[in-house]
Amino acid sequence: xxxxxxxxxxxxxxxxxxxxxxxxxxxxxxxxxxxxxxxxxxxxxxxxxxxxxxxxxxxxxxxxxxxxxxxxxxxxxxxxxxxxxxxxxxxxxxxxxxxxxxxxxxxxxxxxxxxxxxxxxxxxxxxxxxxxxxxxxxxxxxxxxxxxxxxxxxxxxxxxxxxxxxxxxxxxxxxxxxxxxxxxxxxxxxxxxxxxxxxxxxxxxxxxxxxxxxxxxxxxxxxxxxxxxxxxxxxxxxxxxxxxxxxxxxxxxxxxxxxxxxx
DNA sequence: TTACAGGTCTTGT
DNA sequence: ACAAGACCTGTA
Numbered sequence: 001x002x003x004x005x006x007x008x009x010x011x012x013x014x015x016x017x018x019x020x021x022x023x024x025x026x027x028x029x030x031x032x033x034x035x036x037x038x039x040x041x042x043x044x045x046x047x048x049x050x051x052x053x054x055x056x057x058x059x060x061x062x063x064x065x066x067x068x069x070x071x072x073x074x075x076x077x078x079x080x081x082x083x084x085x086x087x088x089x090x091x092x093x094x095x096x097x098x099x100x101x102x103x104x105x106x107x108x109x110x111x112x113x114x115x116x117x118x119x120x121x122x123x124x125x126x127x128x129x130x131x132x133x134x135x136x137x138x139x140x141x142x143x144x145x146x147x148x149x150x151x152x153x154x155x156x157x158x159x160x161x162x163x164x165x166x167x168x169x170x171x172x173x174x175x176x177x178x179x180x181x182x183x184x185x186x187x188x189x190x191x192x193x194x195x196x197x198x199x200x201x202x203x204x205x206x207x208x209x210x211x212x213x214x215x216x217x218x219x220x221x222x223x224x225x226x227x228x229x230x231x232x233x234x235x236x237x238x239x240x241x242x243x244x245x246x247x248x249x250x251x252x253x254x255x256x257x258x259x260x261x262x263x
Numbered sequence: 264t265t266a267c268a269g270g271t272c273t274t275g276t
Numbered sequence: 277a278c279a280a281g282a283c284c285t286g287t288a
């Protein structure tokens with residue numbers, strides 16, 4: 001059992017902030033699958049209890065949950081430079097962290113997300129895990145399948161409900177298999193180069209590429225603009241949103257704005 | 264029944 | 277460069 005501060009860490013807000021699709025919450029307990037492991041998180045006053053060994057915490061969860069990033073710095077930026085709307089959004093979403101999820105799962109997830117709704121996205125990803133994933137260490141939940149553990153045609157399975165996105169998923173799976181080391185090589189790129197590289201793949205446009213940069217590679221300067229963000233920008237920042245105030249971390253700011261907008 | 268959902272691709276100017 | 281229009285499909 002590990003105990004961490006809840007000051008900049010809210011499992012529920014992270015779960016609902018749209019960056020992950022396989023977290024679940026029941027009776028206040030949030031369950032998290034990642035890298036073949038399963039974590040339960042229980043908020044307890046100003047602390048959050050994690051059902052993890054010290055070893056797994058240091059090996060996986062500390063990094064995955066982004067616990068070493070300085071979110072106090074973000075708060076100072078918001079206090080110093082934010083407009084009233086952003087300050088309001090921040091006060092709701094300050095418990096959000098940008099997870100360091102498996103890039104492959106993020107690529108697949110956000111390919112599926114295009115022109116789609118959250119419920120169906122989650123269903124598809126859950127089905128993919130059930131059909132092709134392995135058991136997590138709890139022997140109950142499934143992990144997200146490795147690209148080398150499936151065939152590209154796997155995505156054609158109609159019960160996955162992937163619709164017209166099937167060719168995109170088939171392509172990316174084929175590409176990863178034919179270019180082993182591609183994803184590892186992406187980890188060494190700067191944001192701009194990573195973004196350009198992702199755009200080369202079929203079905204990955206500006207929005208999906210930025211989501212992958214932000215949620216799969218922790219490029220905190222990536223600023224995905226979807227329908228919600230576009231509408232909020234038009235509504236609250238008609239003369240333009242000044243990214244310069246939050247240079248290098250605008251993507252985190254985007255999450256607060258997005259979360260506030262969908263709530 | 265029709266419209267919508269964390270967009271992207273293709274085609275026509 | 278830029279603006280339509282098409283696109284799977286579950287849900288309301």
